[in-house]
Amino acid sequence: MRIGIDVDNIITDTVPVVKQYCEKYHKEVIKRNTPMKEDGFASYNLYDWTKEENDKFCIQYLQEIVLQAKVKENAKEVIKRLKQEGHYICIITARTEPYFKNPYEITEKFLIENGIEYDKLVVGTMDKKQVCMENHIDIMLDDEPQYIIPIALLIPVITFDVVYNKECEENNIIKVNTWKEVYDVIKQLEKKGR
Numbered sequence: 001m002r003i004g005i006d007v008d009n010i011i012t013d014t015v016p017v018v019k020q021y022c023e024k025y026h027k028e029v030i031k032r033n034t035p036m037k038e039d040g041f042a043s044y045n046l047y048d049w050t051k052e053e054n055d056k057f058c059i060q061y062l063q064e065i066v067l068q069a070k071v072k073e074n075a076k077e078v079i080k081r082l083k084q085e086g087h088y089i090c091i092i093t094a095r096t097e098p099y100f101k102n103p104y105e106i107t108e109k110f111l112i113e114n115g116i117e118y119d120k121l122v123v124g125t126m127d128k129k130q131v132c133m134e135n136h137i138d139i140m141l142d143d144e145p146q147y148i149i150p151i152a153l154l155i156p157v158i159t160f161d162v163v164y165n166k167e168c169e170e171n172n173i174i175k176v177n178t179w180k181e182v183y184d185v186i187k188q189l190e191k192k193g194r
Contacts, residue, residue, distance in 0.1 A: 001190055002088040004128075004137040005079070006147070007095070007107060010160070011116060012069035015041050021061050022046045029057075041143075041164040058099040063106060066095070071114050074179035080117050082186065089118040090135050094147075096124040129154065139189060141182065148173060158185055 008014040023036060026047050040046035043062070044054045083089055091111065095103040103123040111118065125131050129150045132140055140151050141158045145165050148157050152172040159165055161175040168175075174185050 001138040001186065002090065002136050003082060003186065004090045004092045004132055004135070004140040004142075005118075006128075006140075006142040006144075007091060007093045007111075008066060008069065009041065009143040009162075010141050011071060011075050011079075011091075011111075012066070013072050014066060014069040015162075017065050017068050018042060019046065021065050022057070025057050025061070039163045041162070045164075062099045063101060066100075067106065067110060071116070072179060076115050078179045078183045080115075081183065083117045083119075087186075088120075090120045090122065090137060091116075091118045092122045092125065092128055092131050092135075092137075092140070092142075094124070094126055094128070096126070139186065156189060158182055 005011060018041070019036065022043050026032070030047065030049065030053060032048070034048055036046050043049070043057050049057070079089060091107070093107060095107055097103060100106055104121065107123050108121055111121070120135065122131050122135070128140070128142065128147045132151055132155060137155060139156045139158065142148050142151065143159055143162065143165060145168050148159055148165060148168045149170060151157050152170050156172045156174060158174045158176055159168060161177055176182050176185060
């Protein structure tokens with residue numbers, strides 16, 4: 001199978017680091033007395049920031065944030081096992097300039113340093129559905145509703161069951177809690193001939 005995998009909040013656990021940076025920035029720079037939104041997961045939806053405020057934050061901190069995010073438990077091992085079993089792994093991320101100085105280079109370096117094996121890396125795309133079609137992806141792992149829902153119209157999407165994608169309940173969307181469950185779902189789909 002050809003498997004597409006997002007990086008942030010799929011391979012890595014980015015939300016806790018984002019929340020930490022956003023909370024500090026909100027108190028020290030934005031200085032509005034508004035609470036963090038419970039269902040937020042990214043700088044653009046954790047607070048009531050303007051686009052300009054969010055862009056300034058992202059340009060200043062987003063690259064630093066993603067480099068501090070930890071690889072999720074068993075992600076490295078499951079991806080390695082899938083590759084060893086002959087699956088094609090395509091890492092697909094929306095990381096883009098100007099939020100990242102060189103999105104391809106920093107993502108590639110992070111994956112190598114953390115032992116994440118893959119066949120192809122695609123960065124800077126906001127149209128992951130199109131990338132899936134162009135790369136003949138059979139199954140995608142992503143966390144954001146804006147990507148999950150359109151991709152699920154074409155192929156199965158595995159996502160971690162988190163508060164910010166609760167509305168993703170359509171057919172072809174499979175919710176999991178661990179990377180071991182990701183592996184089991186992929187094996188089940190493989191048996192079904194997906």
